[in-house]
Amino acid sequence: MPPPPAAAVAARKLIGLLEPLLDGPDNAKGSGAATQPPGPGVRDILSAIQDLVPALSPGSPLFATFHNGQVHDPLGGGSYAFRDDVVGPLISALVHDETLAGELSGDTIATAGSGQARHARIPTRPIVIHAGLQPNNSPHVGTLIVFCYAFAVAGAIRDRMHTAAASTGVGSAPVTAPPVSVEITFVDTAPVEGQGEVIDGVHYQRSHRDVPKALQTYMADYDEVLHLLSTWSGIPYTVRFQSDFFAGPTIPSILRYIIEHHELLGQQLSPKHGTLALRAACPVPGCRLADKHGRRNVYTKPSSGGQQSDAGTITFHCPHHGPHVVRLSRPDEVARLEANAPARNLIRSMSHLLDTRTHHVRVTGADYAGMYQEAFLYRPLAAWAAWAAASTSTSTSTSTSTATATAAAVAGRTPHILYAPLVVDWSGAKLSKALYVRGGGYAAMELLGSGGLCSFALLRGRFGGDGAAGLRRIWEEVGRWLADPRKLFRAYSVEYLQRVVLEGGKWE
Numbered sequence: 001m002p003p004p005p006a007a008a009v010a011a012r013k014l015i016g017l018l019e020p021l022l023d024g025p026d027n028a029k030g031s032g033a034a035t036q037p038p039g040p041g042v043r044d045i046l047s048a049i050q051d052l053v054p055a056l057s058p059g060s061p062l063f064a065t066f067h068n069g070q071v072h073d074p075l076g077g078g079s080y081a082f083r084d085d086v087v088g089p090l091i092s093a094l095v096h097d098e099t100l101a102g103e104l105s106g107d108t109i110a111t112a113g114s115g116q117a118r119h120a121r122i123p124t125r126p127i128v129i130h131a132g133l134q135p136n137n138s139p140h141v142g143t144l145i146v147f148c149y150a151f152a153v154a155g156a157i158r159d160r161m162h163t164a165a166a167s168t169g170v171g172s173a174p175v176t177a178p179p180v181s182v183e184i185t186f187v188d189t190a191p192v193e194g195q196g197e198v199i200d201g202v203h204y205q206r207s208h209r210d211v212p213k214a215l216q217t218y219m220a221d222y223d224e225v226l227h228l229l230s231t232w233s234g235i236p237y238t239v240r241f242q243s244d245f246f247a248g249p250t251i252p253s254i255l256r257y258i259i260e261h262h263e264l265l266g267q268q269l270s271p272k273h274g275t276l277a278l279r280a281a282c283p284v285p286g287c288r289l290a291d292k293h294g295r296r297n298v299y300t301k302p303s304s305g306g307q308q309s310d311a312g313t314i315t316f317h318c319p320h321h322g323p324h325v326v327r328l329s330r331p332d333e334v335a336r337l338e339a340n341a342p343a344r345n346l347i348r349s350m351s352h353l354l355d356t357r358t359h360h361v362r363v364t365g366a367d368y369a370g371m372y373q374e375a376f377l378y379r380p381l382a383a384w385a386a387w388a389a390a391s392t393s394t395s396t397s398t399s400t401s402t403a404t405a406t407a408a409a410v411a412g413r414t415p416h417i418l419y420a421p422l423v424v425d426w427s428g429a430k431l432s433k434a435l436y437v438r439g440g441g442y443a444a445m446e447l448l449g450s451g452g453l454c455s456f457a458l459l460r461g462r463f464g465g466d467g468a469a470g471l472r473r474i475w476e477e478v479g480r481w482l483a484d485p486r487k488l489f490r491a492y493s494v495e496y497l498q499r500v501v502l503e504g505g506k507w508e
């Protein structure tokens, strides 16, 4: 006689433990028993459940974990430093940037006799809150949290500045708070899955913007989400693509610096390949291949004369059609450029620092905090600032004016970046749509009732209508984090958000 299936063994054991509950005192209603802490019998039942659950689907086993529903927001590091306020310190930092530029004008508000005087000063330049995304899926809850954070912090900055402006004393000149907006950048140069090639060990990719169907697949979902968040926050937003980014007025001078220092930057930004991952797709119609890591790029420095016609070039290589060139003097050619995440991160930060007419604040996921920024952003930025300072004092070339402007704009300043809490799975890994789909994890999330967190499309399916009801729950939860900022300096589990967002409950 074959042994009974594991599920049957586990089920019998559990039933055996449960049966006495049917005959015993009424634990559910008995006030005395209900207030008792769980006893050893409960532990046995939990163990039996943990044995039974994986046996129910041995081909793709599930595992049962339990928790007590208590939520902690422990203090330490950022959560300690910013537990009372994150918006005020940010506004102060923007004011400080204007102080460095010698721009502190009559718009500065002094609230005499108030302990809040330092925070009552407001910036005069417009403020843009940035967030970005790769449109390779309908946005999952992690991306939606970043968007909610961007619009929420924009609204909080606007409200704080309006309050401060209104507090100007009688007789003072009226103060107008600068406009606050959100700018969403689509990284439409992300690779399209299944469209790449490896030739002679070099990886080539095709980008979303060169495969129109891939880009359009999810755009409607992003439009819907951004429209809703803009309506709820009262904050206007704009959408940008990579070609807009590379068309920026400061990009050519940044690229000149990058071409001159591409060897050092390649080592700093790509520990694996040691090359700077600037790309341009092959211009031959129907080809559009780009060298993913920029390994075959050839950089030609601008001549010392620095003439407009000789501002430097990057020669890219197509494995099928040979070399093609981007000349820095040609904006239409520069707009063809693409960059991988670290290079984009650096170039974007440089362009934000060089813009002395607008404040730029970025919101991104907490997985970019820490060593990533220190190695890929702050170290190269420090080298850039040092170069600008040294060039200003020693260079005699016509590029001195660029270096002088760079040195003046960058001195003492660093990017303003806010990090949104990560959404993590049971193991603490970041929720990632791509990985979940590949590993069959999405089916498990559906089974466990958390599938609506995988994408806005699934969230909309869960709540019906235009998906506003589900997004509204995320928006309100992020609003609670901003109101109690220590909640911004931690991660949130799928299970936590399942309860709060999908089931409309609370953990207290």
Ligand SMILES: [Zn+2]
Pocket (backbone or CB within 6 Å): 282, 283, 284, 287, 288, 289, 318, 319, 320, 321, 322
């Ligand atoms: Zn080609």
